[in-house]
Amino acid sequence: MTDNRACPRPLPLGVSVAALGVSAVLTQLVMMRELLGAFEGNELVLGAILGNWLLLMGAGAWLGRWSDRLRQPAGVLAVLQAVLAILPVAMLLALRGLRHVLFLRGSAAGLSEITVFAFALLLPYCLTAGFLLALACGLLGRSAGSTGPARAYTLDSLGALVGGALFSFVLVRHVDHLWALYLGAALNLAAAATSAWSARRVALAATIALATAALATGAVLLDLDAWSIRLEHPRQQVLLSRQSPFGRVTVTTCGGQIDFFDAARPLFSLGERARAEELVHPAMAQRPDGRRVLVIGGGAAGLLDELVKWPVAGIDYVEIDAALVQAAWQFGVAALEDPRVRLIFDDARRYLQESPARYDVILLDVGEPSTFQANRFYTREFFALARRALSEQGVLAFRLGDYANHVSPELADMLAAAHRTLGEAFAHVRMLAFSSVVFLAGDRPLATDLAERIRQAGVRTRHLEPGILADAAAPLRQADLRRAVDRPAQINRDFNPVLYRHQMRFWISEFPLSFGLLEGVLLVVLAAYLVRLRPVGLAVFTTGLASSSLQIVLLIGFQIVHGYVYEGLGAMITLFMAGLVAGSWFGARGVPATRSVPVRASQRDEQQDRETPAQTERLTASLQAPRSRRTLIVLTLLLAALAGALPWLLGAMARPVHVGAFSGDLARPAFLALSLATGLLTGWVFPAAVRAQYESPARTGSKVYTADFVGSCLGSLLTATLLIPLLGVFAACWITAGFCGAAAALLAWRRVG
Structure with a gap:
């Protein structure tokens, strides 16, 4: 039996749950950034990583349904929270050290390999954290009765709110990832020691305190961050590693060559000019007398x-x-000191939207459209912005794909979509087949005598000789490109990322997906879980799916409308977390606690003789179940309405508002309000679901947490990797609305089992 006398008091227990929320979100953000940097991630990789995290958290919460059978739950809570403090540091070191051991250095990994690696890396932490959430539901239930799971959810969400805001606005700018994990570890160890002391586990509290002191000493004396970065770049000398909100810039040298990385992802090497020459000089030869140039x-x-x-x-x-x-200037990019160069640190789309400047040439070099963020620079909307920023004879230039003397079917799809989209904004479009396909676009005829114009300008090149220019424009290559762009193609739009879709198909063709034992087991287990879900669980599953889907849509929409503004994205995520806290708090207050439900006097004595406290809680919860089910139906329908209206709202937010004498942009506060509303509705679902299917604090908390995590897992996977790439943002919203509407209808039709 459980030792009821050795349980922590409510306050230390609440601090433990909040600390768990803080450290969990710090660990999630750090590991996602590190994994994306290690594997050159796009949204497919992001979806696989986030899906693994949520699925494993759900599995841990599912295991927690048996936590109420523990004899010493307080001791288990303290021990597991102390272990959980150390695991993130070990995970980070393992990731940096094993990336080039398990995967060939310099080669890209496929989605299947990344998924398996992320699954194995995240497994210990996520299972433990999910189990602890269910255990905390049971322990809080001893003092709060049937409201224990809702209180655990509120405290966990409050911790996630604090941790997310702390990382987004403070830690990411001032400390490296390892020190962010040290902070989470210190919070977990302090909470574990306090919880153990409160439960009168003096020896355990002293042991955890010693472990905390050892960790602090090691963090100060050992520079594990520098050591692990050296592991990440074997056989190279690390010259610089600098954290920023957008990644980790690392500079190394080997054999006299200086290389730049985003974490482990190669960016460029100093002195390599071939690709730069192929983009700059054909564009400048079109307007050799151009005075102003924009480089993106x-x-x-x-x-x-x-x-x-x-x-x-x-x-x-x-x-x-x-x-x-700053790193490029430090290591000798001399052109940065040219007095003609003006540095602008901003999102380029936002800059074009707000700047009145006009240019003769715009050079675009933001990488392939392999992410939603990069795809924004190849859409009809962006090309219209670029056209507006160009002078009457201005030229836009960018490159796309890898050309190896022929056009593959995947590259042909990309070229056709890009060519048709460019044609919506510019009267003339020309392509040159270098190592990649260079596009030139303008409203005036484009020159063909590029070599002669470059010679007349007195520009010397290392790689771009007249013969290479002639080959790029050779009739056979031009015919190859023309066949590609003559095929039917859709226009690439902000909310319908056609080029991103083609890029993903090309990437998958290079790394065919494999379906192994792990994927098969997970699919069978997931299918069995979904089949066994009761209506209340299905409603929680659906709202979890909807909330993750809507958050992805809102984040993408914010980038499209406002550009990649890190503070704005951080504010949206923070407000979503705040909505979770407010929603769960209001939802928990919506119905009286178990102890306050009246019982007729004639029944009271008989109940005291025959019923245990757990039976009384279940009886009271059963009386509240019909009202809670109605609340779930309303919340699910509201999420359906929000998802269904979001396409119209996104279209409206993309346009400036003009009302009477007022002229301004209300999109930013509207995005923030929508994030808050999504969190509010999602957070309210948890306490309503607990009351609608209450059994015991640990078991009920386990069921609701599991359904929420698994739904969020599928929502992030389906939206980021399937719905938006294949069908577009608007269709993803409508499908999400359909899921929510179907779940509400089923909940209204069937009785709660």
Whole structure:
């Protein structure tokens, strides 16, 4: 039997749950950033990582349904929370050390391999954290009765709110990832020691205190961050590693060559000019007398060094990550000191939307459209912005794909979509087949005598000889490109990312998906779980799916409308967490606690003789179940309405508001309000579901947490990797609304089992 006398008091227990929420969100954010940097991640990789996290948290919560059988739950809570403090540090070191042991250095990994690796890496932490949440529901239930699971959820969400805001606005700018994990570890160890002391486990509390002291000593004396980064770059000398909100810039040297990385992902090497020459000089040869040039990305990777060879009056270089430019300046990108170069640290789309400047040439080098964030620079909406920023004879230039003397079917789809989309904004479009396909676009005819124009300008090149220019425009290559772009193609739009879809197909063709034992077992277990879900559990599952789907849509929409503004995205996530806290708190207050439900006097004595406290709680909860089920139906329908209206709202937010004498942009506060509303509705679901199917604090908390995590897992996977790439943002919203509406109808039709 459980030792009721050795349970922590409510306050230390609540602190433990909140500390668990803080450390969990810190660990999630750090590991997602590190995994994306290690595997050159796109949304498919992000979906696999986040899906693994949520699925394993759900599995841990499912295991927690048996936590009420523990004889010494307080001791188990303290021990597991202390273990949980150490695991994130070990996970980070393992990731940095094993990336180049398990995967060939310099090669990309496929989605299947990344999924298995992330599953194994996250398994110990997520199972433990999920189990602890269910255990906390049971322990809080001893003092709060049937409201224990809702209180645990509120405290966990409050901790996640604090941790998310702390990381987004403070830690990511001032400390490296390892020290962020140290902070989470310190909170968990302090909470575990306090909980053990409160439960009169003096020896255990002293042991945890000693472990805390040892961790603090090791963190101060051992520079594990520098050591692990050296593991991440074997056989290289690490010259610099600098954290920023957008990644971790690392500079290494080997054999005299200086290389730049985003974590472990290669960015560029100093002195490599071929790709820069292929983009800069054909564009500048179109307008050799151009005076002003805009460079979007890639300036530090050689574009500026080539561009300053031309007699331009001014060069505006827009780069979102100041840390990258600072590192490039520190290690000798001389063009950054040219007086004609003006640095602008901003999102390029936002800059074009707000700047009245006009340019003769715009050079775009933001990488392939392999993410939603990058795809924003290849859409009809962006090309319209670029056209507005160009002078009457201005030219836009960018490159796409890898060309190896022929056009593959996947590359042909990309070229056709890009060509048709460009044609919506520009009268003339030309392509050149270098190592990648360079697009040139303008409203005036484009020159073909590029070699002669470059010679007349007195520009010297290392790689771009007249013969290479002639080959790029050779009739056979041009015919190959023309066959590609003559095929039917859709227009790439902000809310219908066609190019991203083609890029994902190309990426998957390079790394075919494999279906192994792990995937098969997970699919069978997931199918069995969904089949056994009762209506209340299905409602929680659906709201979890909807909330994760809507958050992804809102984050993408915010980037499309406002650009990649880190503070804005952080504020949206923070407000979603705040909505979870407020929703769960209001929902828990909506119905009186178990102890306050009246019982007729004639029944009281008989109940005291025959019923245990647990039976009384179940009886009281059963009286509340019909009202709670109605609340769940209303909340699910409200989420359906929000998802169904979101396409219209996104379209409205993309346009400035003009009302009478007022003219302004209400999109930013509208996005924040929608994030808050999504969190509020989602948070309210948890306490309503607990009351609608109450059994015991631990078992009920386990069931509701599991359904929420599994639904969120599928929502993030389906939305990021399937619905938006294949069908677009609006269709993803409507499908989500359909799921919610179906769940509400089923809940209204069937009785709670």
